Amino acid sequence: MHLNLFLSSLGHHEAAWRHPAANVEEIIDFAHLQGLAQKAERAKLDSLFLADRYAASRKAVKYGAVSGLEPLTLLSALSVVTERIGLIATVSTSFNEPFNVARRFASLDHLSQGRAGWNIITSGTDGEAQNFNLERIPDHHVRYERAQEFLDITLKLWDSWEADAIIHDKASGIYADNSKVHEINHKGKHFAVRGPLNLSRSPQGRPLLVQAGSSEDGKDFAAKYAEAIFTAQQSLSDAQSFYADVKARAAQFGRSPEQVIILPGICPIIGASEAEAKEKEAQLHELTHPAYSLLQLSNRIGFDLSSYPLDGPLPELPATEKIAGHQSRTQLIRDLAEREHLTIRQLLLRLAGGRGHKTIAGTAQQVADELEQWFTQDAADGFNIMPQLTNGGLDDFLDQVVPELQRRGLFRTEYTGKTLRDHYGLDSPVNSFAETHQYQ
């Protein structure tokens, strides 16, 4: 079983910052974040991961702890104070240039000696688009088309220096064998990039490629490129369907299904008894602010809910394929409200703990049981752990659930490899240029 910590200074519950255990000053405090990363490493987790958005709204900052360090700068700093745990940064293909992104990840992979991962997103809100010269977020399909071209370029750039290109022969003055350094000469619909990269091949060859979209476009993209997939799944059966679907799509792209690691999000709250855990959850729920929760939900589904009564049902939303923004999350939310006959107010509380990711309030034993069930019943290869409250809650998971998983023989007790790719049991990438070269 693989475990990734979805790093959050204060916690994934939207009211975590108001909890007595939370110290709001810690939201951008490096010493605090360093402590969390080192704890996760002591527990032998595969990796830690930072999400990302490219905007803050004035409305949201009124109630929400909206502010955070930029993922690649933070992970570069964390690479110095950790030794084994993987470091996965989210970067959007919609608001960056492929040359810059390829280079930053190669740089992080060098700095961390092979522990870099990239969670590839296309971003989905108008608020973000408006920080990048656009009025509205481009259509879903256009974003994925750009993402695909973006990925093709970065893959070539990471391959543009073969592993043995640098000779540095002081006597002759030859630094690199430049028959092993390649221009990529990409000219496509969205980009033109000559290459080569200005940084030699990194320890992993390229970062671990992670993807989190679960729409049709997203699943195809993931099946083609992703080596690990973060996904929000509310039930075992939904998770099983997703798991089977993505593994089958990967096979269709000629990939081994074992080389695609599926990691549903799990938002735990742990108590000595189930009742204590539920009470902790209720305490967090009481700290939510409906106006803020509604704003978050409206933003997530790209549909303004402010004029609908909180105690009424979710109104009919546009058809999934017509949604420009986050298609799969919107569908999950709609399904959840329908299946459980939730009012908007009830829905807001169901989403408060993890924005649509599965929440569990129970004992460490119960959490371990649930993870074991999903893991052994083809719903997950591991999990994206999102403690609802960080201070206290992360310790509960690492000190109680992880040892229980280890006792059951489900989770490692020591790191056996050095790179992030090693931790997830993934093959080393073949250099596309080297291959060509070899068979010419």
Next chain:
Amino acid sequence: MHLNLFLSSLGHHEAAWRHPAANVEEIIDFAHLQGLAQKAERAKLDSLFLADRYAASRKAVKYGAVSGLEPLTLLSALSVVTERIGLIATVSTSFNEPFNVARRFASLDHLSQGRAGWNIITSGTDGEAQNFNLERIPDHHVRYERAQEFLDITLKLWDSWEADAIIHDKASGIYADNSKVHEINHKGKHFAVRGPLNLSRSPQGRPLLVQAGSSEDGKDFAAKYAEAIFTAQQSLSDAQSFYADVKARAAQFGRSPEQVIILPGICPIIGASEAEAKEKEAQLHELTHPAYSLLQLSNRIGFDLSSYPLDGPLPELPATEKIAGHQSRTQLIRDLAEREHLTIRQLLLRLAGGRGHKTIAGTAQQVADELEQWFTQDAADGFNIMPQLTNGGLDDFLDQVVPELQRRGLFRTEYTGKTLRDHYGLDSPVNSFAETHQYQ
């Protein structure tokens, strides 16, 4: 006197990697770079700085040690292992988006507790443009026009959170006073950016703004925005003219000339005697490769010199104002060749040690004399130190020249402030939004 270390793994001489003291493996080795940064901090230098380019050419990598970590990821990592020294990263306004750049520097400023600086460049080569969807580098004037708009946006984004915007009142659930969080609503020729930034105001308010262009456009840009200026000057009188010119332009923009720190580059080689230093220099010169030197020069001046005889004169180059790329450096090179009646081969050696920055081969005493003269005779407020050879050469400067400058009372013996802005004696920036607010 202020001292900045222009950080280079192996050295600024183009043949440094071939020197017996250089360890080529160290070019992207974090432990090595950490050691250099910590040495500079022990010597109480104001800051260290990383240059940047956005391309590597297949021709250049054959002879040149071309590969390096990306500046912002590397400085983020170095922020963890240093405490006081400033950290200045080069980022181009031509190949990035202002929202991303504002955010990364705010993030580095938080991580380093107020030690971030931005060396603003517009980039000047076709090779770089070709990694960013262009055939040729945009014209000089167009690049500076974009840079100006870019700066205006980042300045507003850094001000978009007032320093006291975050209240985080757990009882009421109010996280921020959003009357102190501002949209910037910029709509200009090159960019449209709504804001606010998604990261709260950083310790320095904004990074130290550094600029290195010495063309007419560059000097105006520097006089308007820059708080520190890196410049290449070959002689005391040239440096004095530049110094007077930029300080006067700053005054024309209503700025105090003391708030613009001028730092010419100095590339030292130090020996126990002058003869020993000259011998060290000759040893490095012997390791140069004319084909590589010529390629570097052609690239720098945007003019292919490969068909001209090495032992003949520099051909007539296009008029400065017609050069799309690096105008001021091209002019410096032309002036140097003319003044000293150099053949191309001689010119290549004059440039090998520091690409046009002033080289000095002499005793520590002689180097200190030269720095003192420039400093006391209105040619410099400090220096950008570029050891021609890092291993050995950086130690020579820090262990011999710095103590000599300290004995003469020219350089600090202890840090007196905490932020980069403190080290350079610069005022804290006023928040443009807060000001408006106050007088409304």
